[in-house]
Amino acid sequence: MAEVTAALVKDLREKSGAGMMDCKKALQETAGDMEAAIDWLRTKGLSKAAKKADRAAAEGLVAGKTSADGKTGVLVELNAETDFVSKNETFQTAAREFADVALTVDGDVDAILAAKTAKGDVVSDVITNLIATIGENMRLRRSARLSVESGAVALYLHNKQGDDVAKLAVLVALESTGDAEALKDVGRKIAMHVAGTPTPPLALTSAELDPAVVAKEREIQTQTAMESGKPREIAEKMVEGRIRKWQEEVVLLQQPFVMNPDQTIEQLVAETAKAVGAPVSVKGFVRFVLGEGVEKSEAPDFATEVAQMSGQA
Secondary structure, eight states: OOOOOHHHHHHHHHHHOOOHHHHHHHHHHTTTOHHHHHHHHHHTTOSGGGGGTTSOOOEEEEEEEEOTTSSEEEEEEEEESOHHHHTOHHHHHHHHHHHHHHHHOOSOHHHHHHSBOTTSOBHHHHHHHHHHHHOSOOEEEEEEEEEOSSEEEEEEEESOSBTTEESEEEEEEEEOSSOHHHHHHHHHHHHHHHHHOSSOOSBSSGGGSOHHHHHHHHHHHHHHHHHTTOOHHHHHHHHHHHHHHHHHHHBGGGSEETTEEEEEHHHHHHHHHHHHTSOOEEEEEEEEETTTTOOOOSSOOHHHHHHHHTTOO
16 A cells, blocks of 8 residues: 555645545545546546636635624635626635635635635635536635724625625725724725725825836826927926826825715825824725636636537537
């Protein structure tokens, strides 16, 4: 009987696409025989995941959770191939469980994948088993975590698909020694603003804008100004004014509050500080839109494949 080493388990996992614990069990059940272990996984339906790994997964859900003390909040995006799966209770439960794990792990997606759920299952193995059970490619695409030492982290889920899951989710962290419930309420209103404003904020302050994004905007505005036929010195002044105007549109603290357009978010925060009797600062915000930035492949999606198999396409 061959020794079931970590290297052997890793080799089987790469060949089958099955979860680490499933690969280890397969090798133990087959006395370390690689081919027999692959067959064992196939009979259990656990090697199906590898065949689906290249399929585009841009649908799914964003799950959000806040800690019991209200000082930490997390978002995770769990992707699948079709919107139909996002309505699956097993899939929704998994997304919630992964958000719970994210609250306990101070790390990125890789750290979450390596961690265990409350049931004791490794997150990466749960995903592999979901792929085998539901029949679609899936992945834990990204995660975010905000924390404050004092204050509140507010969560807003837009058009919820179920408890703690949605297609769009926002976290807002307010640092303050003021009343936590009042801060949570204002934080949620700011989160609703971030979710619903026509121009989603790119950064909290002008200083935090991505320099590459600012340079690109400056390039566009410079080209536009030069094409207007104005002298260079006037065109340069026009560009500076337009950049300031653009920053007001994309910087959260400078944006008009959607619930009261006569007031900026910065003014809302200052008003809140007076109300709670303590300084208030927005420590950060995170906005997750399902599938944002995912490039879908040109290969037939899962639904099309099913239709083709049934002779309907």
